[in-house]
Amino acid sequence: MRKSLVRALGALAATMLLSTTAHAEDTFKIGLIVPLTGPFASIGRQVENGVKLFMQQHGDTVAGHKVQVIIQDDTGTPDVSKRIAQEMLVKDKVDALAGFGLTPLALASAPLATQAKKPMVVMAAATAIITEQSPYIVRTSFTLPQVTLGIAQWAAKNGVKKAVTLVSDYGPGHDAAKTFKEVFSANGGEVVEELAVPLANPDFAPFMQRVLANKPDALFAFVPTGLGSAFMKQYVDRGLAQAGIKLIATGDVLDDENLNQTGDVALGLITSHHYSAAHDSAMNKDFVPAFKKVSGGIRPTFMGVGGYDGMHALYAALEKTGGDKDGTKLVEAMKGMSWESPRGMISIDPDTRDVIQDVYIREVKRLADGELYNVEFDRIPEVKDPVKAAKK
Amino acid sequence: MSAVSETGLASRAAAHASLVAARRLRPAEIAFWLMPIAGYFLFPDRLALLSEIAILGLFALSLDILLGFAGIVSLGHAAFFGLGAYTAGILGKYGWTEPLSGLAIAALVAGAVGFITSFLVLRGNDLTRLMVTLGVSLMLAEAANRLGWLTGGADGLTGVMIGPVFGVFEFDIFGVTAYWYAVGVLFVLFCLARYLASSVFGLTLRGIKGNSLRMAAIGAPVNLNLVTAYTIGAAYAGVAGGLLAQTTQFASLDVLEFQRSAEVLLVLLIGGSGYLYGGLIGAVLFKLMHDLLSDLTPQYWQFWLGILLVVLVLSSREGVRGLYLRVAARFARSRHPGRKGGAA
Numbered sequence: 099m100r101k102s103l104v105r106a107l108g109a110l111a112a113t114m115l116l117s118t119t120a121h122a123e124d125t126f127k128i129g130l131i132v133p134l135t136g137p138f139a140s141i142g143r144q145v146e147n148g149v150k151l152f153m154q155q156h157g158d159t160v161a162g163h164k165v166q167v168i169i170q171d172d173t174g175t176p177d178v179s180k181r182i183a184q185e186m187l188v189k190d191k192v193d194a195l196a197g198f199g200l201t202p203l204a205l206a207s208a209p210l211a212t213q214a215k216k217p218m219v220v221m222a223a224a225t226a227i228i229t230e231q232s233p234y235i236v237r238t239s240f241t242l243p244q245v246t247l248g249i250a251q252w253a254a255k256n257g258v259k260k261a262v263t264l265v266s267d268y269g270p271g272h273d274a275a276k277t278f279k280e281v282f283s284a285n286g287g288e289v290v291e292e293l294a295v296p297l298a299n300p301d302f303a304p305f306m307q308r309v310l311a312n313k314p315d316a317l318f319a320f321v322p323t324g325l326g327s328a329f330m331k332q333y334v335d336r337g338l339a340q341a342g343i344k345l346i347a348t349g350d351v352l353d354d355e356n357l358n359q360t361g362d363v364a365l366g367l368i369t370s371h372h373y374s375a376a377h378d379s380a381m382n383k384d385f386v387p388a389f390k391k392v393s394g395g396i397r398p399t400f401m402g403v404g405g406y407d408g409m410h411a412l413y414a415a416l417e418k419t420g421g422d423k424d425g426t427k428l429v430e431a432m433k434g435m436s437w438e439s440p441r442g443m444i445s446i447d448p449d450t451r452d453v454i455q456d457v458y459i460r461e462v463k464r465l466a467d468g469e470l471y472n473v474e475f476d477r478i479p480e481v482k483d484p485v486k487a488a489k490k
Numbered sequence: 491m492s493a494v495s496e497t498g499l500a501s502r503a504a505a506h507a508s509l510v511a512a513r514r515l516r517p518a519e520i521a522f523w524l525m526p527i528a529g530y531f532l533f534p535d536r537l538a539l540l541s542e543i544a545i546l547g548l549f550a551l552s553l554d555i556l557l558g559f560a561g562i563v564s565l566g567h568a569a570f571f572g573l574g575a576y577t578a579g580i581l582g583k584y585g586w587t588e589p590l591s592g593l594a595i596a597a598l599v600a601g602a603v604g605f606i607t608s609f610l611v612l613r614g615n616d617l618t619r620l621m622v623t624l625g626v627s628l629m630l631a632e633a634a635n636r637l638g639w640l641t642g643g644a645d646g647l648t649g650v651m652i653g654p655v656f657g658v659f660e661f662d663i664f665g666v667t668a669y670w671y672a673v674g675v676l677f678v679l680f681c682l683a684r685y686l687a688s689s690v691f692g693l694t695l696r697g698i699k700g701n702s703l704r705m706a707a708i709g710a711p712v713n714l715n716l717v718t719a720y721t722i723g724a725a726y727a728g729v730a731g732g733l734l735a736q737t738t739q740f741a742s743l744d745v746l747e748f749q750r751s752a753e754v755l756l757v758l759l760i761g762g763s764g765y766l767y768g769g770l771i772g773a774v775l776f777k778l779m780h781d782l783l784s785d786l787t788p789q790y791w792q793f794w795l796g797i798l799l800v801v802l803v804l805s806s807r808e809g810v811r812g813l814y815l816r817v818a819a820r821f822a823r824s825r826h827p828g829r830k831g832g833a834a
Contacts, residue, residue: 134788143789171788176646176742177734181538188664189535202646206740213663225645267635268644296635297644298743 126163126416126423128409129186131179131207132197132222134171137298140324140355141199141401142171145221147393148405149196151385152413154392160413161421168192174199176206183207187214193423194219196408199401200322201225201269208232216425217415217432221408222401225269226485229452234425236432236451238411238444239404240372241483242270242320243277245348248370248457248478249318250278253346254285258316261287261346262309264302265320267294274320274348277484282318290314300325302332309338316344323353323401327360334363349374349472352462353399357470364462364470372455373400373441376471385440397469398440407439411446450486457481512688522767526673537665543777544672545733550757550769551676551683552726557755558764559692560719561699562611565620565751566627567727569607570600572746574728576634579647579741587653589736593675596732597725604724608717624748631746646742650735661737668737675733676770679726683766686722695719760802762811771810 130149132142149167158165168190172179179198186192187210195211196219198204204223208231211218220228220237229235253261263278265271271294279289291312293305300321309317317338321329330352333345349371352364375386375397385406389398398406415431416423429451436445444455456479460472529540549571556562574596581592611622634641641647654660659667686692694715697705706712735741744750753776761772779798783791806812 135792139789169788171784171791175744176740177542177738177744180738180740181542184538184663184665185536188538202644202742205646205648206738206742208648209739210663231648266644267638296632298747 124163126160126165127190127192127194128165128167128412129183129190129192129195130167130169130197131172131182131186131195131203132169133174133199133203134169136174138174138199138322138324141222141322142197143393143396144355144399144401145197145199145405145408147389147396148221148398148402148407149409151389151392151402152406152409155388156409156413160416161419163416163421163423165413172199172203174203176202179203180206180210183210187216192216193425194412194428196412197221197405198223201228204228204235205231208235211235214425217412217428219408219411221404223270224273226273226483227269229450230486233451234429236411236429236446237453238407238446240400240453240455241485242273242348243484244453244455244481245371245457246274246277246320247281247481247484248459248476249346249348249368250281250287251285251478252368252370252459252476253316253318254282254287258344258346259287260290260312260314261316261318262291262293262312262314263289263318264293264295264305264309266297266300266322266325268297270322271297271320273485274318278318295321297322300328302329303336306332306336306338309343310336310341313341314343316346319345319347319351321351323350323355323399326351326353327356330360330363339363344368349400349460352472353401354397354472355399357462357472360470365464367462368459369462369472370457370459371400371472372457373403374458374460374472374474375399376465376473377441377458378474379438379440379442381438382440400441403440407437407441407444410437410439411435447482450483452483452486454480454482509688509690509693513685519767522770523677526677530669535664537669539777539781541665541669541672541737542734543773544669544676545730545737546754546757546777547770547773548672548676548679548733549727549730549754550761550773551680551766552723552730552769553754553758554763554766554769555683555719555726556723557758558766558768559687559695559699560716560723561695562716562720562723563616563619564611564623565748565755566623566625567723567754568746568748568750569623569627569630570604570724570727571731571734571750571754572627572630572634572741573600573603574731575735575741575745576641576647576731577728578732579650579735579739580640582650582652582736582739583647587651588657589652589655589671592652592736593729593732596735597728600728600731601721601725604728605717605721608720608724611720612713612716624751627746627748627751631743631748634746635743642742644743646740647735648740650739650741652736652739661739665737672733672737675729679729680766680770683726687766691715691718756799758809760799760809762809765811768809768811775810 132145134142170182194217198220199222201223211234212232218235222239224242226241263275265275347369349369354375411432415428418431419427432446434448442456447454458474459476460474463473465471553567577596577599578592607626655671661667694710702712757772757776758769761768783794
């Protein structure tokens with residue numbers, strides 16, 4: 099509370115001084131732009147907490163620079179995102195942009211990164227094409243095709259013949275539906291219908307009726323994190339489970355923050371994703387309680403991990419350039435970098451600047467602490483984004 | 491006979507004189523328009539925010555033409571803003587990069603749709619108008635969502651290229667061109683609106699707002715005037731949307747969303763409607779409050795903004811202008827304690 103008050107006063111003073119203050123040469127400024135209000139606020143909070151935790155654990159001094167994070171709320175609106183990014187570059191003279199909770203937000207700001215020649219670390223947004231929009235974009239989250247691949251293969255091998263896909267009607271959703279269909283068909287399955295639900299304020303009920311009418315073996319679903327609980331409720335209420343329609347999904351639908359509220363209906367559901375709070379590694383066992391302490395008891399999701407790893411990428415790059423803040427050099431330094439994340443080993447693809455990581459097949463179980471978790475039982479090692487890999 | 495025509499002539503001359511007087515530039519107005527110039531020099535690194543204020547101001551001005559002059563309430567004014575934004579954006583994406591003509595086309599498209607929908611809107615009373623305007627904007631928003639091949643759907647319209655203004659001034663990362671471009675367009679359109687407001691057309695609109703039956707009885711074409719006002723308001727909103735798309739080189743579904751319609755209404759209420767400057771003043775205050783508060787508390791700024799707005803509305807029903815007038819009246823009264831304050 100005290101700290102935020104100080105920060106508030108600082109911001110006020112800065113506004114009043116009209117930014118004529120000289121910028122200390124030895125700071126490394128990171129402009130963190132995330133949605134902190136509106137329907138996707140949970141994404142922003144996760145990323146913010148991930149960033150905070152990383153800085154708590156690793157200090158705020160790197161290669162002689164004091165790291166300063168300026169956080170701004172873009173309300174999930176692209177033109178606000180872009181305006182904030184522009185102001186951070188021009189006014190605050192940030193050395194890197196980071197955050198970006200949703201695809202349109204990242205796409206709107208991408209040209210600025212190119213113009214300003216500053217690294218733009220995408221910590222959340224997950225459409226495959228994002229990293230192609232600017233040579234300065236590095237991604238530490240995931241791509242939808244990357245995590246869809248696994249569940250499509252798993253479904254085809256585990257007795258699912260007919261499937262319906264249901265996705266949110268925007269970039270990542272289209273990516274997910276397309277990848278699922280390709281991989282599932284290549285492995286002998288058949289997608290009988292593809293449904294797209296509006297991204298904003300979706301009403302899943304009529305779509306569930308369509309799924310019921312098709313009588314598939316399984317329903318493949320992707321909705322962005324935050325909409326998962328509404329989706330699960332309709333899945334249960336409309337009796338899809340009783341009709342024997344198995345639900346398979348990417349981990350977004352059953353993210354670690356909301357999984358507990360979904361309740362027992364989630365038990366046994368199979369998803370594929372790159373991070374679970376139940377990931378079995380020494381690092382993650384430390385990470386989860388530490389994150390909860392920062393976030394006020396909220397479990398980390400893949401978004402929080404994306405923020406945490408994004409900071410790692412920036413810290414390590416600055417270390418590698420020996421404190422040189424030049425944007426081009428920082429991006430070069432991040433290419434090919436690999437490190438251990440709470441989700442396991444990850445690396446940045448030197449060709450695409452996208453993340454390469456293991457993807458896990460998980461089942462929802464109740465663990466010893468009485469909470470629901472996605473428990474990993476199968477692993478597909480070092481998955482590259484299949485969309486960009488196919489273009490080569 | 492001659493006596494009648496004489497008084498007719500005299501009243502006509504008086505009306506003419508009052509119109510001319512209304513058009514005269516007041517010192518306060520000159521001071522107001524020096525503000526954007528001062529803003530440029532005082533806040534050279536906040537130009538993006540200042541451009542946004544200018545665009546929001548123009549958008550609020552367009553609503554003022556509807557609400558403040560014609561008395562047409564609208565909950566879906568973003569429809570025209572969004573149409574303009576997508577028109578200008580799509581033109582830019584497919585090679586029509588000249589900004590001013592792009593803006594003109596955006597105005598035409600929004601104006602055309604405004605003209606067509608005005609007949610729906612004008613059929614009902616206030617409550618049905620709210621519903622119809624809201625419905626039109628929701629339909630357009632959904633259409634933009636569905637036409638993903640054209641509008642980019644929920645991902646937004648990327649790859650918008652805009653050429654230099656007048657073929658000389660490139661849009662730069664500091665937002666200098668964008669700022670002067672937005673302010674320039676706002677100024678020109680404001681002058682036009684100011685001229686219209688003090689023209690016979692503008693006065694007729696005020697009359698209709700006051701009592702449309704009586705205006706019809708003295709032979710003023712009520713519906714024609716309202717259709718014209720609605721079309722002009724729509725075209726203005728289209729220009730504002732076009733400006734946003736051109737200066738950010740991006741357009742996404744939120745330009746059509748209800749939130750934007752509600753926000754612009756709020757801005758107009760803050761500034762006060764019916765005297766043209768309300769939208770601009772409201773835009774300045776709203777954006778500055780928003781910016782300051784979201785800087786202080788990125789998570790909870792909406793809460794504080796809400797409180798400020800409630801306080802403002804409670805203290806004055808006509809926005810800051812009402813507040814100003816009340817304070818001014820009180821001063822006048824305390825200076826002349828003998829007189830009763832105000833004109834009823």
